[in-house]
Amino acid sequence: MKTGPYHHGELRAALLERAEETLRRKGPDALSLRELAREAGVSPGAPRHHFKTKQALLDALALDGFNRIVATLNGALAGAGDTFADRLTATAYAYVRFARDHTALLELAYSSKHDPAATEELVAATQRLSDVLTDLVRHGQRSGEVREGPVERMKVPIIAMLQGFAAFAASRAIDAEQVQQELDDTIAILLRGYAP
Amino acid sequence: MKTGPYHHGELRAALLERAEETLRRKGPDALSLRELAREAGVSPGAPRHHFKTKQALLDALALDGFNRIVATLNGALAGAGDTFADRLTATAYAYVRFARDHTALLELAYSSKHDPAATEELVAATQRLSDVLTDLVRHGQRSGEVREGPVERMKVPIIAMLQGFAAFAASRAIDAEQVQQELDDTIAILLRGYAP
DNA sequence: ACCTGAACACCGTTCAAGT
């Protein structure tokens, strides 16, 4: 007996919100446009007005994911100490925690299916994420804790490590405590490697 | 007018072979059990006798992927020098090359959808992969190039790095030359970090 | 044992038509 609480305005946001919840709880393969429409109390063709295709919705989700991870990292850095070790640790902790709590979202964000139309925004978002690491390394170089070298190249090992741990969080459900210790070990080795 | 070249024997192998080719060329989402059956000249229900479900076929593919990567790494190590640096480099090169050439297969192998039935074999396969890294680190410790410490913990940074570069190869299509340089940089930093 | 062929309950996408 529900007489459309939608029909105007809110559908796009409602679809995205539901999609992210489904993604988090049941994985990306369980994401159905028709089911989303059903849950929103709307006909199967309705989503098309806001997302030309299912991939377009996934792209929007991925973009949101990038924005949130960047915000998370910046938040962690804001509350961190001033040494390179402190800042690297804060970044790594925040990233791995995000990967654990939003596995599917992150997997989706890095997924390779680029709708060339939406790619522009996505590239910009990954660039912002990349810039966080650039700043981190540059800061370390200025304070003398990281040895000299082109920042764009110097930051790669850190990114690789973060991606690697994100993959751990994604695939095997190891217990958080062990991951934490492994992460600490890895940070220690990287710090030795980065030292002047 | 084809009178069944199948009907016996070859279907399972034929399905796997076709599946891997489709996976490589069009990605995992384009993999359809029905289409595979069509290509094999067989009815839609036929695959069920060899793979109870689509996921079972994907699991078999993933298992094959693990076996091949282990064989690839062992092959690379067999032709490598004897120092830890040589062996780490050979392993990393082989892994990243495999990731570039078999992106979808590797992505599938690490994908988190575990059919608990097939998981046993998959776990064994990942264990064999993990053992290759264990040997690598232990070898380095024995030769005095890697500092002391529990091998199971010491090898984690290397695995993270490999996973990270596999993710690079998977997501962004950067040019191979740049990846190569980034990989060399990363290996150098890890070597510094691992040194006694 | 292995496969057929039809059925079932779903998809994503399209598009006239409604409001």
Add this chain to the structure above:
DNA sequence: ACCTGAACACCGTTCAAGT
């Protein structure tokens, strides 16, 4: 502008029945 409702061409899975 936004949505409906029906259609189209697909899916994965199931299962009697055939050989």
